[in-house]
Amino acid sequence: MNILKYLLIFIPISFVGEFMHFPPTLMFILAALSIIPLAGLMGEATEEISFYTGPKIGGFLNATFGNATELIISFFALKAGLFDVVKSSIAGSVIGNILLVLGASMLFGGIKHKNQTFNKKVVEVSSSMLLFAVIGLCIPAVFTHTIDPSLLNTKYEGLSVVVAIIMFTIYILSLVFSFFTHKDIYSINHSDDEGSAKWTLKKSIIVLALATIFIAIESEFLVSGIDSLTKTLGLSEFFVGIILIPIIGNAAEHSTAIVMAMKDKMDVSVEIAIGSSLQIILFVAPVLIFLSLLFTPMSIVFNPFELVSLIFAVLIVNRVASDGESNWLEGVQLLSVYFIIAAGFFIL
Amino acid sequence: MNILKYLLIFIPISFVGEFMHFPPTLMFILAALSIIPLAGLMGEATEEISFYTGPKIGGFLNATFGNATELIISFFALKAGLFDVVKSSIAGSVIGNILLVLGASMLFGGIKHKNQTFNKKVVEVSSSMLLFAVIGLCIPAVFTHTIDPSLLNTKYEGLSVVVAIIMFTIYILSLVFSFFTHKDIYSINHSDDEGSAKWTLKKSIIVLALATIFIAIESEFLVSGIDSLTKTLGLSEFFVGIILIPIIGNAAEHSTAIVMAMKDKMDVSVEIAIGSSLQIILFVAPVLIFLSLLFTPMSIVFNPFELVSLIFAVLIVNRVASDGESNWLEGVQLLSVYFIIAAGFFIL
Amino acid sequence: MNILKYLLIFIPISFVGEFMHFPPTLMFILAALSIIPLAGLMGEATEEISFYTGPKIGGFLNATFGNATELIISFFALKAGLFDVVKSSIAGSVIGNILLVLGASMLFGGIKHKNQTFNKKVVEVSSSMLLFAVIGLCIPAVFTHTIDPSLLNTKYEGLSVVVAIIMFTIYILSLVFSFFTHKDIYSINHSDDEGSAKWTLKKSIIVLALATIFIAIESEFLVSGIDSLTKTLGLSEFFVGIILIPIIGNAAEHSTAIVMAMKDKMDVSVEIAIGSSLQIILFVAPVLIFLSLLFTPMSIVFNPFELVSLIFAVLIVNRVASDGESNWLEGVQLLSVYFIIAAGFFIL
Secondary structure (H helix, E strand, O other): OHHHHHHHHHHHHHHHHOOOOHHHHHHHHHHHHHHHHHHHHHHHHHHHHHHHHHHHHHHHHHHHHHHHHHHHHHHHHHHOOHHHHHHHHHHHHHHHHHHHHHHHHHHHHHHOOOEEEOOOHHHHHHHHHHHHHHHHHHHHHHHHHHHHHHHHHHHHHHHHHEEEEHHHHHHHHHHHHHHHHHHHHHOOOOOOOOOOOOOOOOHHHHHHHHHHHHHHHHOOOHHHHHHHHHHOOOHHHHHHHHHHHHHHHHHHHHHHHHHHHHHOOOOHHHHHHHHHHHHHHHHHHHHHHEEEEHHHOOOOOHOOOOOOOOHHHHHHHHHOOOOOOOOOHHHHHHHHHHHHHHHHHHOO | OHHHHHHHHHHHHHHHHOOOOHHHHHHHHHHHHHHHHHHHHHHHHHHHHHHHHHHHHHHHHHHHHHOOHHHHHHHHHHHOHHHHHHHHHHHHHHHHHHHHHHHHHHHHHHOOOOOOOOOOOHHHHHHHHHHHHHHHHHHHHHHHHHHHHHOOOOHHHHHHHHHHHHHHHHHHHHHHHHHHHEEEEEEEEOHHHOOOOOOOOOHHOOOHHHHHHHHHHHHHHHHHHHHHHHHHHHOHHHHHHHHHHHHOOEEEEEEEHHHHOOOHHHHHHHHHHHHHHHHHHHHHHHHHHHHHHHOOOOOOOOOOHHHHHHHHHHHHHHHHHHOOOEEHHHHHHHHHHHHHHHHHHHHH | OOOOHHHHHHHHHHHHHHHHOOOHHHHHHHHHHHHHHHHHHHHHHHHHHHHHHHHHHHHHHHHHHOHHHHHHHHHHHHHOOOOOHHHHHHHHHHHHHHHHHHHHHHHHHHHEEEEEEEOOHHHHHHHHHHHHHHHHHHHHHHHHHOOHHHHHHHHHHHHHHHHHHHHHHHHHOOOOOOOOOOOHHHOOOHHHHHOOOOOHHHHHHHHHHHHHHHHHHHHHHHHHHHHHHHHHHOOOOHHHHHHHHHHHHHHHHHHHHHHHHHOOOOOHHHHHHHHHHHHHHHHHHHHHHHHHOOOOOOOOOHHHHHHHHHHHHHHHHHHHOOOOOOOOOHHHHHHHHHHHHHHEEEEE
C-alpha cells in the first residue's frame, strides 16, 4: 500500500484534466490511477473501524465495503447503460481473483518459500461455496444459450431477479453462518496479532467517507472514458470489463494478498482471493441487478466465453483448495491460464 | 412415512374420478398423491423381504425395486410417446436426488446438529462412480449437440443402445462388486441395528405385489393427465419431467433421507441420494431404452440444459463428498441451485 | 515388450509392400504394426541411456523422447496437411492415456489385487497440473466456438502461437521444478531397485538412432495410407486421429503401464498415464504448432466434441487422483467412458 499511496497525486491531476477537457482516453487512465490508491485507503479505513466496532460488526463492514470500489464503478457503468462492461467486470473479478491474484501470490510466495501450506479445512468450505455460487449465477446464462430462443418468453427476464434474490439471501445467511452459528471455524484465522488501531475512530470514518466520495467522482471519469478507450485503442468492451476494471478496482487488495504470500501467510492470500470472489457473486452482482431495476433491468446472462472461463476458474480453485499446498509452478500455471484468457479478449 | 400413508385415501378417489371422467389435470394431481404413499409402501415391503432373504438377495432387491416407481411411470410415458418427459425425468431424478434431497437433508439435519460428518471413503467410491456414469450417459448428447448435423448418419441412433448396454453391464458388475468381490466396504453401513422384520414374508410379498399393481394403474392416470396439465397450467413438458415426476416418484425415499439426516445419520442420507442417482443411470435409463425398442426407439440425447444441469449436479456432489462434512448453509446452497434450475424450467 | 518385439518382422514386410505398391490401407496396417515395437525399442534405449547419464539428463531424455513416436507421426501428418488428424491425435493421446491406459491398468491390476493404492501426494501434483494445462490448451477452442464469428479478426490466429509459447515455457519450467527446485518430491518414486543397464551406452545410442529412423520411415507410410483408410473402411479422420494413432504411438508404453499395475506398482502406472498426457500438451502440441509455421500455420482449435472429451477426461483423472485408491470396477468405468467416446467417433 505504501508505494501505491503516491498514486493519490493523480486525483488532483484528473480534476485539472476534467476542467481542461483532456481527451477521454487520458481521463480513463488518470481516473484508473487515482482509484487504485483510493480503494486501498477505503480498505484500510474499514479495517481501522473494525478495531472500534469489535469483530462482528467489523467483519460485516469488511464483507460489505471490501468490494465497494467495484460496486461504485459498476454503478456508473450501469447508469451509462454499459451492461456488457458491468457483466464482464463481475466475471472478470472472479477470474482475476482466482487466477491472477492467487497465481501471483503462489508464484511470489513460492519463490521465497519452497512449499507453502494453508488451512485446507477453511479453504474447502469457501471454495465449495464458490462452486455452488458460480453454478447458481451461471444457470440463467446456460439456460439462455442452450434453450431454443423461440421457447423463451417474456417472463424469462425475471429469472435474473430470482437469482439475485437467492444470491443475496445466501449472502445474508452466510453472514449469519460466520458470525453466529459457526463463528468458531473462522476464529482461527482472525488472530489478534494484527496489533491495535493506528487511526482514531473519527479519522477512520472521515477517510472512509472521503475515499468513497472521490472513488465515486473518479468512477464517473473512468466510465465516461470507456467508449473513447475502446475506439482509440481498438480494445473490446469485454476486455475493459473482464481485465481492466477488475484490476483497477482490486489492485490494493491484490497487493495485500501477494505481500501476505511472501510473508508465508498463504492462508490470508487464499482467503482474500476466494472471499473476494464470493462477495462479488453474492453481494455485488445482486445489488447491481437490483439497482438496474431503477434504470433499465439488467439480466445476469454472461456470454458463453465468460461462462466457460468462470466455470474453469472455479474448477481450478477447487482443485487448488483440496490440495492444501502450493508452490511457484502452480502459481505460474494459474497465471498462464489468466494470460491466455486475457490474450483471447485482447485480440477480440 | 407415517403421515404420507394418509395419502392412500387418494387411490379410491382417483378410481372414482376415472369412472366419473374428472378433468385430466385433476386426475394428474390425484394420481400423483396416490403414487407417493404407494412408492413408500413398495420400499417398505422390499426392505421387509430382505430380512428373510438375507443381505445379498435383499441388497439386490433394494437395488432393483428402489426406483421401480419411476420405472413404471416412465414406462407409461414411453408408451404414450412422451420421450421428452421420459428423458427429462431421468435427468430430473439425478438432479433432484443430489440437489433437493441432499440439500434438504443437509439443511434440516444441520439445523438440529451443528456439523454433520459422513464416511468420506464410502461416499467417494459412489460419487466418483456417479461422475463416470453421468459422463458416459451424457456423451451421446454432447456428440449430437457439438457435431455438425450433416456428419451424423443413420447408424448414429445406435449409440444410445450401445450406451444402454454398457451402462447395464456396469450395473451388473457393480452388483458383483458390492455383493462379492468388495462386499466388505459396504458391510460397515448396513448395520443390523435396524431391528427385525415387522411383517411376515407372506404379507410383505402381498404388499409389494399390490403396490406394484396400483402404481401401474395410477401411473397410467398420471401420464394421461400430462398433456392437459401442460396446456391448462401453461407448464412445459420439461418442467413436468424434470421437477414433478421425480418428486412424485421419490417422495417417500426423500422423506426417509431427511428423517435420517435429522437423526444425525448423514451417511444414510448421502447414500440414498447418490445410490438412487446411480440406479437411475445404470438401471432405469438402460431398461427404458431397451423397452423403447418395443415401441419407437428412444435415443438418450438430453437437451443442452439438462446436460449442463446434470454435469453441474455431479460436480457439486463430488465436491460435497470429498469434504466429508455438512452444515445447514451447504444445504441452503444445494437447494438454491435446485430452485434456480426449477425456476428456469418453470418460466419456460 | 517381449511379445511386441515379434512385430518387428512387419518392418521388412512394409518395405517390400512399399516397393510392390501394396494398397495404401494395407500399408497403413503394416506401418502401424511396425511402429508399435519400434516405439517400445525407443523407450527402452532411452531408459538404458539414463543409466549412463545420471538421473537429471536421463529424466530430461525420458521426458523428451517419451512421446517422440507421436511427434514423428504427427509431423508427417502435418506435412501432409492433415490438420484434423494432428489435432485429434493430440486430444486422443490425452484421452487414451487417461481412460484407456489408466482404465486397463486399474482393471487388470484390480483383478490380481483387490485394492490398489498409489501415492496421492505425487499424483495430485501432476493431476492438477494436467487440469491447468488442459484448460489452457482448450481456451482458444472455447473462444472460437463461443464467440460470434463476426467479432473474430485475423490477428486471432496468433492466439494458438501464444498458447504454444506459454505451454512450452511451462514445460521448461516444469523441468526446472522437477530437476532443480523440487527434485525431492519425485525422488521417492524413481527408486534404484530397477537394477543396472542391460545394454552398453554405444548399443543404446545405436538402437535409439535406428528406431528413430525407422519410425520416421514407417510414419510416412502410415500417413500416406490415412486417406485411403478413411475412404475404403468408411472411418472418419477424427476416428483415425483420436483412436488409432494414439494407440499405435503409445502401445509399448501402454503395455508397460498395465504390466506395472499387475505387479501392484500402481504408482508407476498412474505416473505413465498422467505424465505422458502432460508431455503431449506441454511439449508435443507446442512443438507441432511451431513446426506448422514452416508449412501452413495450424491453430490449436479442437472441435467441440474433442474439447468436451478432454475436459471430461481431466475431470475423471482428478477425481481418480484425489482418491488414492483403485479397484477393478473403477477400471471398468474408465474403459466404458473410453468405449462410448470411441463408438461415437466410429459411427461418425
